[in-house]
Structures are given as C-alpha cells and as structure tokens.
C-alpha cells in the first residue's frame with residue numbers, strides 16, 4: 004500500500020503509467036481488486052481494496068460535484084479478464100463519476116489495457132454511456148483534462164434549454180404503490196401539488212405498480228437506474244417518494260447516489276415549516292420535525308438536512324450520534340414546555356371569548372377545499388386564500404352575523420390531507436383541540452375534485468380520530484361553479500348537504516339559513 008501512498012495522479016491522463024503499474028502489481032500480489040478514486044486535479048481521494056470479484060466504493064456524499072459530474076474518476080483492476088460489468092455501470096451512473104476505468108491485469112501482474120466508460124448527456128441507441136477505445140496506460144495521448152472539460156460543456160449545453168432558477172429544487176416524483184392505478188395517480192397528482200406548494204420544480208414523475216413492496220429496497224435496481232438516467236438528463240437534484248420511507252430504504256438509495264431523497268411526510272413538514280406564522284405553529288412544527296428525525300438519525304443524514312439545516316449531516320460517528328440524540332431530546336423537552344405556556348395563553352384568550360358566549364361555527368375540510376375563501380366572503384375579510392395546499396396553518400376567527408339576528412364566531416383552521424404525518428397531527432392536536440369548542444362543524448368539500456368522495460372520507464376519519472364526530476356537522480359542497488353542467492352530480496350531493504360557490508355570495512344564502520336553523524336547535528338543547 005505504501006507504493007500508492009502519497010502519490011499523485013495526473014491531470015492529463017486517466018491514470019499515470021507508473022501508478023497503473025503499481026495498482027496491477029499490488030492487485031496481483033493480494034489477489035484482490037484494487038481501486039483508486041482520483042479528483043480532476045490528480046489528487047487521490049481514496050484507495051480501495053476489494054476482493055477477487057469486486058470492490059465497495061466508500062461514501063462520497065461529502066464531496067460536492069464539480070458540475071453535472073462528480074469530479075471523481077474511478078480506476079480499478081480486474082483480475083479474471085472480465086469486461087466492465089453492470090455493477091460498474093451502475094456505479095458510474097449513480098455516483099455520476101467523471102469516468103470509470105477497468106485496468107485488466109495480466110497473469111504476470113502487469114497492466115494489459117485500460118477500458119473506460121463515461122456518461123452521455125442524452126441517450127444514444129437507448130444507452131446513456133459510451134465506451135472509449137481500450138488503450139495501454141503507457142499510450143494515453145489524448146488529454147483527459149481536455150476530454151472532461153468538453154464533456155461537462157456538452158452536459159451544460161444540453162441542460163441549457165431546461166435551466167431553472169438555481170435556488171429551486173428540481174425533483175422527480177416517484178410512487179411505488181400497491182394501490183389501484185387510479186388511486187396511485189390521484190395520490191401522485193396531489194404530490195405534484197404539494198411539491199408546487201413547496202416551490203419545487205417537478206420535472207417528471209414515475210409510478211411503479213407493485214404487488215408487494217420490498218421493505219429493504221423500495222425499488223428494484225433496474226427501475227432505480229432508469230430514474231437515475233432521467234435525473235441525469237433532466238438535471239434533477241431531488242427524488243420525492245409518495246410513500247413514507249424507512250431509514251434503510253433511504254440509505255439503500257442515497258448511499259449509491261448523488262440525489263437527495265425525501266418522502267411525502269418530509270415534504271409536508273417542509274411546507275408547514277415555511278408557512279407557519281404564529282409562535283405556536285412554529286413550535287409545533289419544529290417538534291414534529293424533530294420527532295420524525297429522531298428514529299432516522301442513524302441513516303446517512305443529508306437526506307434529512309433539508310429539514311434540519313444540517314443536524315447530523317456531518318456523517319455521524321457513534322458518539323456524535325448519541326450527542327445529536329441527546330440534543331434533540333433536550334430540545335424536544337424545551338419545546339414541550341414552551342408549547343404548554345403558549346397554549347395556556349390561547350386558552351385564556353378562548354375563555355375571554357367564551358364569556359361573551361357567542362356560539363362557534365368551525366370550518367373543517369380537506370386542504371384547498373375553499374375554507375378560507377368562504378370565511379372571506381362571509382365576513383368580508385381578507386385572510387390568505389390561495390391555490391396552494393396548506394395555505395392556512397394558523398387558526399383564524401371572525402364574527403359572523405346570521406340573517407335572522409344571531410351572531411356567531413366563525414373559525415378557519417388547517418386543512419386535512421390523507422396520510423397526514425402522525426407526528427404532525429400530534430403536534431397540531433392543541434390547535435385542533437379548539438375545534439372541540441365548536442357548536443357546529445361545517446365540512447367544506449371541493450366538489451370539483453374528482454376524488455372528493457375519498458377526501459370526504461379522510462376528513463371524516465380524522466374527525467373521528469380527534470373525537471370530534473360527536474359535534475353536529477353540516478356538509479357544504481363548494482366550487483359548484485366548476486361543475487355547472489353536471490346536473491347528476493349536483494342533484495346527488497344536494498341530498499346530503501348544501502351546494503355553494505364560496506366566490507359567489509348569492510349562493511351562500513341557503514347555507515346561512517340552514518346553518519342558523521341548525522345552530523338554533525343545537526343551542527336549545
């Protein structure tokens with residue numbers, strides 16, 4: 004090994020002839036494959052000793068890519084005269100190596116030839132890589148430096164047309180699902196919206212239907228390779244999975260790739276983290292994020308650093324892990340105390356309102372159903388209502404006068420969504436507890452969403468979980484303006500509740516009548 008220690012590679016050659024010879028000698032003596040990872044400068048990043056059949060590449064996540072490619076090339080020996088293998092190609096692709104070379108060793112322990120393969124910016128004949136003509140290490144006349152410069156240039160030019168704001172994440176969405184095709188697609192549509200709400204550019208989405216999902220590797224290697232090629236072509240830097248990933252699944256992908264990987268839960272947490280305005284909301288979300296992070300700390304953590312601003316992103320050793328864990332637990336305890344204080348204040352505010360003894364009408368429903376819009380139209384307010392998921396996080400209350408001389412408090416809260424992260428639901432329990440004060444719930448439903456029935460079910464289930472299903476509930480089918488022609492649908496839902504368009508005050512009159520009638524009855528009891 005000393006023969007390689009302290010040596011520098013060269014900029015202008017894939018590997019210097021002398022270094023190639025040392026590698027072959029050593030490999031032949033040990034009867035093991037030996038690999039070397041070189042930076043573009045020629046500096047040695049690592050020397051890897053494998054076994055007779057292969058080598059294991061160490062983790063390279065701490066090294067930042069030079070451009071589209073990693074800025075590292077791997078040269079390793081083959082002892083049995085084998086060709087560049089599929090494993091080699093996977094390493095090239097997943098790690099986005101500058102070049103992968105195999106140095107075949109002769110029976111006398113000398114270099115036979117150097118076989119190299121590199122990635123291409125777009126596929127030729129269905130392949131995203133190409134082989135260079137084999138060359139003896141002593142006869143490398145083409146400059147490697149010029150070669151890699153030209154290749155990077157080609158990648159940049161190809162990506163040029165697709166360039167986006169560099170501060171934005173560019174994602175490929177992936178769903179591995181055992182649900183029906185329609186359900187998987189709807190879930191994917193929702194994931195796309197979630198990504199958009201988090202300012203992520205969605206480049207493509209991949210749905211894989213599987214009868215059973217492998218708990219270790221969420222995707223097969225072949226499928227993952229397809230996705231890596233897509234990521235390379237589209238210049239993606241992020242994979243977002245529609246399914247919650249366990250630590251070993253995150254590791255199985257991130258250990259072998261250049262891409263950050265997050266799941267739906269993390270995406271939702273990230274949106275909440277960006278949106279929370281109130282002190283209480285911020286505390287609740289930090290708590291949910293830390294709780295999500297804690298059991299996942301042992302995995303390679305830059306997948307999570309997106310949420311934590313770097314906690315654990317430094318490749319933790321065992322002790323560091325323990326320190327991180329302890330710090331997080333301390334922080335969780337402190338957050339818990341602060342939350343208690345803040346909630347007490349809110350409770351005081353609430354009792355003050357209670358004293359005035361106004362009945363409370365609370366809007367609930369799936370995210371983006373139109374709850375805030377409804378509150379705005381009804382009370383001529385101007386709270387945030389937009390075509391984004393989770394536009395509202397902090398509860399808002401307004402006074403509302405009913406047609407026949409009755410005043411109520413109208414409250415708007417955070418929207419629901421399927422697979423609402425458990426930690427998040429826990430964290431928001433305090434806020435959602437306010438719903439317990441409601442005398443009447445109004446379940447706002449987006450009639451224009453083809454899956455509104457599923458969304459209703461999700462909301463009803465969450466209400467049950469929060470023990471709110473004992474409160475009388477009025478169904479309000481909103482966005483009727485978008486389904487104007489569909490008489491069948493309109494007639495169908497009119498039997499279950501009131502049909503309105505929150506944008507059109509005239510349509511709201513029957514709703515106010517009905518709400519007042521129900522409220523009157525409730526208050527009599």
Ligand SMILES: Nc1nc2c(ncn2[C@@H]2O[C@H](COP(=O)(O)OP(=O)(O)OP(=O)(O)O)[C@@H](O)[C@H]2O)c(=O)[nH]1
Nearest residue numbers: 371372373374375376388389390393394395418505
């Ligand atoms: N066409 C139509 N659009 C509506 C109607 N009501 C709401 N919208 C639109 O739907 C989008 C979402 O409305 P919001 O009021 O923000 O929905 P929300 O239920 O408060 O959503 P979250 O706060 O995310 O839970 C906005 O772009 C609204 O303009 C309606 O009756 N008709």
Ligand SMILES: [Mg+2]
Nearest residue numbers: 374375394395
């Ligand atoms: Mg809202």
